[in-house]
Amino acid sequence: MSKHVITAALAGDPNTGKSTFFNAWTGLRQVTGNWPGVTVEKHLGQIALPNGEQMTLVDLPGMYSLHAVSEDERVASEFARSGEADVIINIVDAVNLERNLYLTLALMELGKPMVMVLSMTDILERQGFRVDMATLSERLGIPVVSANIQRRSQRQALERAVLEALATKQRQARVVYPESLNQAFIKARREGEPEVRAVHRLEGIVPGAETIIADVEKVLGTTPDVLIADARYDKIAELTRGIVKQVARARTEIGRTLDRFVLNRWLGIPIFLGVMYFLFWFTQVVGGCFIDFFDVLGDAFFVTGLGNLLTLCHAPDWLITLLADGLGTGIQTVLTFIPPVFFIFLGLSLLEDSGYMARAAYVVDRFMRFLGLPGSAFVPMLVGFGCTVPAIMATRTLSNRRDRLLTIFMAPFMSCGARLPVYALFGAAFFGLASGTMVFAIYLSGLLLAVFTGVLLKHTLFVGDPAPFVMELPLYHIPRVSTVFKQAWERLRHFVFRAGKVMALMVLLLSVCDKITVPNVYASKETTEKISIVEMAGRAMAPVFTPMGVDRENWQGSVALIIGLFAKEQVVSALNTLYAIEAPVEAEVAPVEASAEATETAVVESEEVEAEELLTWGSARTTFADGIVEAFATIPDAFAGLLDTVLDPLGVTIFKSEYEQAVGLMEKMSAAKVSDDCMAALQAELETVLDLEGLHAALAEATVTRDAIAQQVGQNPVLAPSLEAAEADLESVVNQLEQANALRTLARSLMEAGADRAAIAATFKAQVESYYRDTMSEELESDASLMETLKQKFNNDKNRAFAYLLFVLLYVPCLAAMATAVREIGWGYSTILFSYLTILGWCVATLYFQITTGHCLLWVIVPCVFLAAVAAVFYALGKKIKVKLVV
Amino acid sequence: MDITAMKIGDRAEITGYAETEAGYRAKLLALGLTRGAMIELIGVAPMGDPLRLKVRGFELSLRSSEAKILKLEAVTK
Numbered sequence: 036m037s038k039h040v041i042t043a044a045l046a047g048d049p050n051t052g053k054s055t056f057f058n059a060w061t062g063l064r065q066v067t068g069n070w071p072g073v074t075v076e077k078h079l080g081q082i083a084l085p086n087g088e089q090m091t092l093v094d095l096p097g098m099y100s101l102h103a104v105s106e107d108e109r110v111a112s113e114f115a116r117s118g119e120a121d122v123i124i125n126i127v128d129a130v131n132l133e134r135n136l137y138l139t140l141a142l143m144e145l146g147k148p149m150v151m152v153l154s155m156t157d158i159l160e161r162q163g164f165r166v167d168m169a170t171l172s173e174r175l176g177i178p179v180v181s182a183n184i185q186r187r188s189q190r191q192a193l194e195r196a197v198l199e200a201l202a203t204k205q206r207q208a209r210v211v212y213p214e215s216l217n218q219a220f221i222k223a224r225r226e227g228e229p230e231v232r233a234v235h236r237l238e239g240i241v242p243g244a245e246t247i248i249a250d251v252e253k254v255l256g257t258t259p260d261v262l263i264a265d266a267r268y269d270k271i272a273e274l275t276r277g278i279v280k281q282v283a284r285a286r287t288e289i290g291r292t293l294d295r296f297v298l299n300r301w302l303g304i305p306i307f308l309g310v311m312y313f314l315f316w317f318t319q320v321v322g323g324c325f326i327d328f329f330d331v332l333g334d335a336f337f338v339t340g341l342g343n344l345l346t347l348c349h350a351p352d353w354l355i356t357l358l359a360d361g362l363g364t365g366i367q368t369v370l371t372f373i374p375p376v377f378f379i380f381l382g383l384s385l386l387e388d389s390g391y392m393a394r395a396a397y398v399v400d401r402f403m404r405f406l407g408l409p410g411s412a413f414v415p416m417l418v419g420f421g422c423t424v425p426a427i428m429a430t431r432t433l434s435n436r437r438d439r440l441l442t443i444f445m446a447p448f449m450s451c452g453a454r455l456p457v458y459a460l461f462g463a464a465f466f467g468l469a470s471g472t473m474v475f476a477i478y479l480s481g482l483l484l485a486v487f488t489g490v491l492l493k494h495t496l497f498v499g500d501p502a503p504f505v506m507e508l509p510l511y512h513i514p515r516v517s518t519v520f521k522q523a524w525e526r527l528r529h530f531v532f533r534a535g536k537v538m539a540l541m542v543l544l545l546s547v548c549d550k551i552t553v554p555n556v557y558a559s560k561e562t563t564e565k566i567s568i569v570e571m572a573g574r575a576m577a578p579v580f581t582p583m584g585v586d587r588e589n590w591q592g593s594v595a596l597i598i599g600l601f602a603k604e605q606v607v608s609a610l611n612t613l614y615a616i617e618a619p620v621e622a623e624v625a626p627v628e629a630s631a632e633a634t635e636t637a638v639v640e641s642e643e644v645e646a647e648e649l650l651t652w653g654s655a656r657t658t659f660a661d662g663i664v665e666a667f668a669t670i671p672d673a674f675a676g677l678l679d680t681v682l683d684p685l686g687v688t689i690f691k692s693e694y695e696q697a698v699g700l701m702e703k704m705s706a707a708k709v710s711d712d713c714m715a716a717l718q719a720e721l722e723t724v725l726d727l728e729g730l731h732a733a734l735a736e737a738t739v740t741r742d743a744i745a746q747q748v749g750q751n752p753v754l755a756p757s758l759e760a761a762e763a764d765l766e767s768v769v770n771q772l773e774q775a776n777a778l779r780t781l782a783r784s785l786m787e788a789g790a791d792r793a794a795i796a797a798t799f800k801a802q803v804e805s806y807y808r809d810t811m812s813e814e815l816e817s818d819a820s821l822m823e824t825l826k827q828k829f830n831n832d833k834n835r836a837f838a839y840l841l842f843v844l845l846y847v848p849c850l851a852a853m854a855t856a857v858r859e860i861g862w863g864y865s866t867i868l869f870s871y872l873t874i875l876g877w878c879v880a881t882l883y884f885q886i887t888t889g890h891c892l893l894w895v896i897v898p899c900v901f902l903a904a905v906a907a908v909f910y911a912l913g914k915k916i917k918v919k920l921v922v
Numbered sequence: 923m924d925i926t927a928m929k930i931g932d933r934a935e936i937t938g939y940a941e942t943e944a945g946y947r948a949k950l951l952a953l954g955l956t957r958g959a960m961i962e963l964i965g966v967a968p969m970g971d972p973l974r975l976k977v978r979g980f981e982l983s984l985r986s987s988e989a990k991i992l993k994l995e996a997v998t999k
Contacts (some may be wrong), residue, residue: 100952104945131980134954186993239944261939264951303968397983402971503946503988504972505953508981 041090045081046115046142048098048135050390050509053182054078055518056126056182057094067525069533076529085194093120099134101141102240102260105501106435112240115142115441122148122201126182129159129166130374130510132279137264139175143207144231148200149709151175152193154182158510163283165741175272176207177351198588210270213262215255222247238263246878262757280650290390290511297391303398310391311417319421319452322378324673326371328666331369335662343655350560359502361547363844365539368601369531372424372538372851379418380523383432388514388522392432393506400504401488406489406613408503409433412442416485419449426857428530433501443860447505447848448480448485457843464822466834467804467828473837481844484879488871496867496916539852545569545600545850557590570613573597582894583842583880584835589828591841602849614824671744696724697778697803714785721782725775725806734772739764772835776807781798838884845876871905878902923996925973925989926975928963933992935960942991954978 047053058065059082070077078094095114096107103109115123118486123142127135143149153166166239172179178196183189216237223244224233236244237251237259245538251259334340343357350358391618392411400410411433419426426446433439458477462470554566557574566574573594577587585592589615598609622729700721704714741761748754781799829835847853847869878898885894928934938948954977955961964981965974972985974991 099949100943102948102952104949116947131977131978134980137952137954239948243955257938258944258947260944260948261957264956265945265958268954268956298967298974300966393983397967397972397974399969400983400985401971430986448929503943503949504983504985505946505949506983507953508974508983 037616039088041084041088041121041201042119043090043092043122043124044115044120045092045124045126045860046094046095046111046138047097048099048128048131050136050507051097051126051135052182053097053126053517054522056152056154056184057092058518058521059184060193063093067526067529070110071561072420076109077110077523078525082194084198086198087192090197090400092124098138100138101235102238106436107434115145116235116240118145118147120147122150122197124150124152124197126152126154129153129156130162132166133268133271133275136274137267139269140208140270142209143175143177144210144234146229148205148229149177149207150193150196151177152201153179156181156183159279160282162280162288163281165282167278167280171278174208174278176205195871196304208270208274210267212266216251216259216262219244219247219251219259219410223899234263242387243804245765293511294394294508297394298397307395307398308416310386310395311413314386314414315417315421316381317377317382318375318418318425323376324670325374327669327673329663330367331669332667333363333370335659335666337363337366340655340661343650343658346650347652349653357543357547360550361543362539364546367539368851369535369541372422373527373531375425376428377523377527379429380526380600381519383414383429384519384522385514386430388519390509390511393508395902397508398506404447406441406486408441408445408489409438409502412438412702415442415446416449418453419446422453423447423848424534425451426856427855428526428534428857431526436499439504440860440864441489441497442493443856443864444871445485445489447852447872448481448488448842448845450481451603451848453602453604453849454843457606458597460607460610460763460822460825461836461840464825465831465833473840476837476848477840477844480841480879484845484875488875491906491909495906496913498584498913534855534858537857538851540852541600541850547574549598552627569597570594580842580890580899582885583812583877584829584838584884584887585831586828588831592828596842596846600847600850602841604853606843608826613822614821616830647690655846697721698800700724701782701796701799701803704782705792718782722779725778727772727779728777730768730772730775733768736764737761737768741765771806773801778802778806803881832888834884834887838880840889841883842876842880844881845871848872874901874905923991924995925963925984925994926986927996928994929967930963932946933960933962935997938993940991946988947991948986950992953982960997961992961994970978980993983993 045053045057057078058078058718063080064081066079067077068077068079075096080090080092080094082090093114095111098108101112103112114120123145125139125142127139136799139149139151151172153168156166159166168179168181178200180193180196183188184193195568212234219237220230220233223236224230225337232241233244236239237248239248248259251257251262255262297306299306311507338359341357341363345355345359370488383392386395392414396410398410399413403410403412406412412430414432415426416430418429418822423446427443427451429438430442430446433442434748453472458474459470462473466473532545548568551568553571555564555566557566573596574590577590577593580593580596581587589686591610595606595609599606700717704717704721741758742753742763744758744761748758778799781795783804786793829839847854853865853869856868860868878901881894881898885891923934924940925934936955936957938957939950957974959977962976964974964976967983971984971987973989975982976986985995
């Protein structure tokens with residue numbers, strides 16, 4: 036027979052150390068979930084009481100009273116009032132005893148057994164005071180114990196107090212309400228209800244007494260909730276008289292001194308920006324050091340590893356595609372988001388627990404109000420510049436549902452790090468030295484459109500004022516490592532198992548579509564060439580993108596956008612592959628077409644033979660082991676570059692710094708009066724900038740690799756393609772080195788040259804640009820020929836390129852962000868969000884292109900009509916859902 | 923008078939509430955901003971708003987436009 040399980044509710048004000056206490060009491064026996072229907076986290080803990088009974092402890096979100104304003108307060112209040120709990124454990128902050136007792140009195144009216152747990156007594160003692168717990172317990176009529184339960188005896192005292200509360204009939208303190216309210220109480224009470232319902236009705240916690248409230252206000256000149264609160268605070272004054280005793284002289288508070296700087300009119304914002312910068316760097320860069328680890332590890336286990344295993348077990352091809360390429364890639368994608376999500380939560384928990392978060396909200400509240408958001412929405416926005424996934428997760432710190440939705444709608448506009456490689460590629464191809472300005476313009480467009488969206492939504496979809504700002508500035512607190520880690524871990528787990536599921540499924544679907552091939556209807560009839568469903572969809576959608584400057588001949592541009600759904604940086608590799616496939620076809624129009632088919636079959640056969648030859652249990656094991664070794668090797672590699680990132684966490688400078696440095700040095704050198712010493716120094720500096728040393732090292736490495744492979748090819752002809760690749764690598768390094776040397780010689784020639792210095796400098800400028808374009812293309816893992824094709828495909832038109840980038844910035848976020856949004860705000864709002872982003876992206880890109888280059892009036896009008904239609908739809912929807920948002 | 927008339931360092935007693943949304947009032951009441959309670963303006967955020975108040979021994983931050991609903995009486999030092 037199963038024993039009866041006792042349910043206990045843990046209730047208390049915010050900032051009372053509730054989670055620390057909950058963790059200390061329940062330890063590892065916890066489950067985390069969501070409260071039904073809302074995104075508020077629910078924590079349950081199991082406790083074995085001394086008499087052998089089991090107790091489930093429900094950790095309620097913090098609340099100041101039973102009158103809920105935000106979503107989490109409503110959850111807490113409803114649970115407390117529902118009577119589901121057999122006993123209420125009320126945690127009370129000893130430093131703010133008076134204020135905390137307000138909730139205590141309200142909870143007492145519910146008529147449940149109660150136990151009070153007093154926290155922060157150590158802080159109070161540091162201030163020189165002590166609470167007389169025995170007298171307090173006597174006056175309240177409930178047991179009062181300390182929240183400090185590190186020792187076994189303290190813990191047992193708490194658990195005995197709970198049993199005692201359950202076993203005895205408590206004579207709890209009662210608030211005496213003014214007689215003037217008696218009539219109203221009688222009127223507000225319904226038959227068969229506990230008395231307390233009438234109080235809640237007059238307080239406005241439960242509806243149904245609006246006319247009575249109005250009557251009271253007419254007669255007594257004030258609403259009943261004010262009178263009820265007055266009576267409770269009068270009771271509190273009575274209860275606490277002489278309870279807090281001064282036991283020592285107060286020490287000066289460090290917190291107050293700290294606040295003098297942190298909240299200072301002039302220093303407040305710089306300090307805030309500094310802290311935010313650190314948070315960003317911590318999440319993006321320190322957290323980012325582990326991304327490759329999870330990526331490579333995920334591949335070793337779930338994609339390559341699983342694929343090899345299935346092949347060796349002679350599983351059918353479709354199963355391998357589904358499991359390894361589909362599900363495996365899905366899991367791998369989820370894994371790569373573990374570091375940023377964990378680190379953002381670690382950072383947030385740290386800021387929340389220390390007490391800084393409330394102060395940050397105070398400092399920037401005025402600024403954020405431009406967007407119709409509270410100050411605390413700043414953090415998710417900032418994190419959005421790194422990655423939209425943790426940004427969406429970070430909105431969990433916002434308690435108001437409307438604010439959360441609005442923030443999630445605006446977060447994708449903060450251009451995330453994954454979009455940067457796309458800008459970099461186009462920047463290198465089209466904008467040269469102006470790349471930096473172009474990228475800045477993109478980021479700025481994102482910000483401006485975020486403001487536009489904020490204003491639009493404020494007046495349409497999410498009508499109403501932002502939640503009023505009532506922020507307690509809690510005392511500073513040294514965060515407890517265990518609490519902070521635990522909280523971050525819980526939230527991470529939540530992310531992996533909820534958002535992760537959707538994410539893995541979405542990636543699975545897209546991956547499978549990417550692998551399944553269908554006959555290419557776009558190619559000439561004779562070929563049996565096959566293309567993937569994704570490519571097919573991309574080509575089918577190409578006409579949609581024509582108005583924004585992606586011509587039909589440039590269908591690769593539209594396919595890349597669809598592949599970019601995996602992650603936006605994949606637009607680069609997609610363009611790379613697609614343009615590369617096309618190039619040779621164009622070049623070899625002459626050969627007989629029939630032979631193409633023959634070659635293809637031959638290639639397919641040889642591949643099959645290769646696969647069978649190569650893959651044995653032994654080689655699969657080696658691949659797997661190599662994968663794991665490689666995964667671990669990524670961490671020290673990533674950390675090695677960590678320091679460089681302090682000043683450039685986004686990595687924006689890959690565009691310009693060296694290039695500009697080189698040109699700057701050259702200009703200095705070409706100036707008329709430069710002494711020989713100075714010239715030599717500049718020369719040396721230029722050589723460092725050109726990184727000749729690095730190039731020599733790269734040359735040596737490439738040579739070694741090539742020779743090593745060349746030796747093996749003799750025994751194993753299958754390796755021939757790798758040899759080709761290695762030789763191409765070597766060649767490109769040699770090329771770069773030659774270019775760098777040419778630049779150096781050019782600079783040297785300045786020493787002897789007299790009058791034509793300016794001419795030499797100009798030549799240098801032109802050469803250095805192409806040199807850095809090559810280096811950059813190296814970093815972007817694409818070659819110069821891609822850039823040429825890219826230029827050609829976009830008609831060598833900067834405006835076309837910029838319009839395309841605007842679309843990349845705006846259109847639906849990657850699958851990972853989509854899945855996270857779906858988990859956090861549901862399919863309904865997510866669908867609205869994704870459609871809005873895509874339509875807005877299309878409209879903005881089209882408008883930009885048509886105004887600058889296209890000059891087609893129709894395509895200026897259409898986006899405007901679309902935008903107006905969106906606004907109208909939002910307005911209509913807003914009216915419909917208004918009720919739901921107002922809690 | 924209302925909160926916008928207070929200067930940093932000023933103290934005032936709460937005498938009542940002007941008409942407002944019930945949720946906001948309930949929150950302030952729960953935090954101890956009841957009639958007769960003392961508030962002290964101890965600071966202003968860098969951009970001039972919100973305000974930082976001391977009430978019943980703890981610090982609270984409110985926007986001046988919203989906290990205007992508090993009816994106050996100045997306390998002379």
